[in-house]
Amino acid sequence: MKQAEIETIIKRNKRVEADKAWENSWSRRLMIAGGTYLIVAIDLLILDVPHNWLHAIVPSGAYLISTLTLPVMKRVWTDKFYKKDF
Numbered sequence: 001m002k003q004a005e006i007e008t009i010i011k012r013n014k015r016v017e018a019d020k021a022w023e024n025s026w027s028r029r030l031m032i033a034g035g036t037y038l039i040v041a042i043d044l045l046i047l048d049v050p051h052n053w054l055h056a057i058v059p060s061g062a063y064l065i066s067t068l069t070l071p072v073m074k075r076v077w078t079d080k081f082y083k084k085d086f
Contacts, residue, residue, distance in 0.1 A: 029067050033060040 022028055037060040044052030 029064060033064050036060045036063055 037056050040059050041053050041056035044055055049055060
């Protein structure tokens with residue numbers, strides 16, 4: 001394998017690692033939850049729902065809870081249904 005090909009693979013691996021780190025980061029989760037909260041709160045405000053800022057917590061909280069449980073569910077799924085050795 002040529003040195004240029006090796007360097008291309010190394011750069012690609014670094015990009016993939018950075019993407020994976022971003023996908024699993026709390027920064028990403030909190031930005032999505034915050035954006036969801038604002039959009040829902042504004043929508044509820046437009047619809048004139050009382051306590052709209054309080055009600056907007058529900059979808060944001062559900063998103064955060066789901067991201068916390070996904071690793072556990074993934075482990076159960078891989079153990080039960082995807083029986084390949086890693």
